[in-house]
Amino acid sequence: MIDLKGKVAVVFGLANKRSIAWAIAQKLNEAGARVAICYQSERLAREAEALLPELNDAKAFQCDVSVDAEIDNVFEQLKATYGKLDIIVHSVAFAPADAIKNDFLETKREDFRVALDVSAYSLIAVARGAAPLMTDGGSILTLTYYGSTKVFPNYNAMGVAKAALEATVRYLAASLGSKKIRVNAISAGPIKTLAARGIGDFNKILNAVEERAPLHRNVETVEVGNAAIFLASDLASGITGEVTFVDCGYNVTGL
Structure with a gap:
């Protein structure tokens, strides 16, 4: 069993109990880490506060990762509360x-900017805030999707944003490696989350995965959480700058 006792993990992007961020937070906590969960706005505060009792010694903080002042503020709060950090999970994505x-041809300049800012640049901003507090090194994880490299219907600008996110992972890995901070991404298969509701004909994607993936089923959030605690632990001490697929093998298939 993976042991993360004595570690502090901060999970950005909690929306509700069905979110991947929540599954990862639960697994980190089960492994012994102290968990801080960060939600985007007051609208989501009630959901976050309601979930806290399900974790041991967890706290919640508000942070909109598209606002630099809020990122600065939350890391000041995290420093005052925990002193140092070990694990950062960035489970944040948005496109108008x-x-x-x-x-895709009709993508507006401002919509494109927002998608790239929230979904990709925010990882840089969060990593910059976290790095000074990761005094013993650590692990930064983000969540991506196969639509970064292949065209999926009704994914459009988000696919480009995820491609930028994966490139960001590689460049941050190079930038932070000397500080013993590893940066990786998990490419999860399609999961019915709040974010997935915005993708048209999402059930067709789920059905295609079930039909074509080697395991002939869709991935579950708990499996993404399992991969996350591995990548966050010392068992993955030699892994950085990588995209790890947790999609029941769908990405290896052709037809």
Whole structure:
């Protein structure tokens, strides 16, 4: 069993109990880590506070990762509360509805900017805030999707944002390696989360995975959580700059 006792993990992007961020937070806590969960706005505060009792010694903080002042503020709070950090989970992505549902050719400049800012640049901003507190090194994880390299219907600008996110992982890995901070991404298969509701015909993607993936089923959030605690632990001490697929093998298939 993976032991993360004595570690402090901060999970950005909690939406509700069905989110991948929540599954990862639970697994980190089960492994012994002290967990801080960060939610985006007051609207999501009630959901986060309601989930806290299910974790041992957890705290919740508000942080909109598209606002630098809020990132600075939350890391000041985290420093005051924990002193140092060991694990950061970035489970954040957003694109305006039009940038997902409209034909990709019609993507508006501002919608594209927002998608790249929230979904990719925010990882840089969060890593910059976390690095000074990761005094013993550690692990930074983000969540991506296969739509970064292959065209999926109704994914559009988000696919480009995920491609940028994966490149960001590689460059951050190079930037932070000397500080013994590893940076990796998990490419999870499609899961029915709040974010997935914005993707048209999402059930068709789920059905295609079940039909074609080597395991002939869709991945579960707990399996993403299992991969996360491995990558966060010393068992993965030699892994950085990588994208790890947790998708029941779908990415290896052709037809």
